[in-house]
Amino acid sequence: MDPIERLGSREVYRNDWMTVREDAIRRPDGSPGIYGVVDKPAYALVIPLDGDRLHLVEQYRYPLGLRRWEFPQGTAPGLAELDPLELAARELREETGLVAGSLTDLGLLDVAPGMSSQRGRVYLATELAEGPHEREHEEQDMRTAWFGRDEFEKMITRGEITDAQSIAAYGLLLLHER
Numbered sequence: 001m002d003p004i005e006r007l008g009s010r011e012v013y014r015n016d017w018m019t020v021r022e023d024a025i026r027r028p029d030g031s032p033g034i035y036g037v038v039d040k041p042a043y044a045l046v047i048p049l050d051g052d053r054l055h056l057v058e059q060y061r062y063p064l065g066l067r068r069w070e071f072p073q074g075t076a077p078g079l080a081e082l083d084p085l086e087l088a089a090r091e092l093r094e095e096t097g098l099v100a101g102s103l104t105d106l107g108l109l110d111v112a113p114g115m116s117s118q119r120g121r122v123y124l125a126t127e128l129a130e131g132p133h134e135r136e137h138e139e140q141d142m143r144t145a146w147f148g149r150d151e152f153e154k155m156i157t158r159g160e161i162t163d164a165q166s167i168a169a170y171g172l173l174l175l176h177e178r
Contacts, residue, residue, distance in 0.1 A: 003028045004035075012036075016078050036115065041081055043120035044088035045073035045109070045169050048098055050128055053146045056161075057095050060141050069147075069155065070163035072096055073120070077136070084121040092125055094134045096144050101127025106172040109165055122169040124176065 005026040013020040023035045048055035048071075058069045072095040076082040082090070085103060092098050104124040111118040135142055147155070152170070155161045 007032075017075070038112075038116040038118070040111075040116060040118040041075045042084065042087075043073055043075045043111075043118065044084050044091050045071050045120055045122045045165055046088050046092045046100075046103075046125050047071050047106070047122065047169055047173055048092060048096065048100070048125045048128055049173075050126070050146070052149050054149060054152050055096055055098060055128075055144060055146050056152075056166075058143045058145070059139060068163055069161050070166040071169055073165060085123070088121065088123040088125070093131070094136065095139065095142060097131045097133035098125065099129045099131055100125035101129070104176070106169070106176050109168050109172075111165065120165065122172050124173060 007024040007026055009021050009023045011019055011021050018038055018040045021037050021039065023037060025033045025035050027033055055072075056069045057072050058067055060066070061068050072091050074087075074091045074095070076087060076090075085105075088103055089100065092100060102125070104126070106122040106124055109120050109122060111120065133142075133144075152161070156167060156170075161167065
C-alpha cells in the first residue's frame with residue numbers, strides 16, 4: 001500500500017514534451033495536501049565511447065540560460081513511448097550522426113523523483129560509425145565533440161559539465177567497467 005493516497009488529479013498544463021498535474025493527496029497521518037508532478041515520457045541517454053574518448057553534445061539550455069555539455073539524450077516526439085533501445089539508437093544518430101554497432105544497457109535513472117515521473121535508460125554505445133546527424137529543429141544550435149576521459153572528469157570538477165543525468169550515467173559506466 002502506498003503511504004500517500006491520491007484523492008484526485010487535474011491537468012494544469014500540457015505541450016508536446018510534458019504535462020504538469022496537481023494531485024490532491026492524503027498523507028499517512030490523514031492530513032490533506034497537494035503534489036505538483038511533471039510527467040514526461042521515458043528518455044534514453046547514450047554514452048558514445050571510442051577507446052578512451054567520449055562523444056558529447058553541447059546546447060543552450062534555456063531554463064539555465066547556459067550552454068551545457070552532456071551525453072546525447074532525449075525522448076520520442078509527441079509524448080510517445082518507444083522501445084528504450086530503439087530510442088537510444090535514434091537519439092545517438094539524431095544528435096551526433098553516430099551509429100553504434102553495439103548498445104549495452106547500463107541501468108535506469110530517475111530524473112527528479114521528488115517532482116517528476118520521468119525515468120530513463122542509460123546505454124553504452126561502442127563500435128561507432130560516423131554519419132550525418134538528423135537533429136530536430138530545437139537542436140539547431142547543438143555542437144558535438146570528442147573528449148578524453150581525463151578531460152571529461154576535469155570538466156565535471158570545474159563545473160563545466162553539470163547535467164545530473166550525464167554525471168550519474170558516467171557513474172553507471174564506471175560500475176559497469178569494474
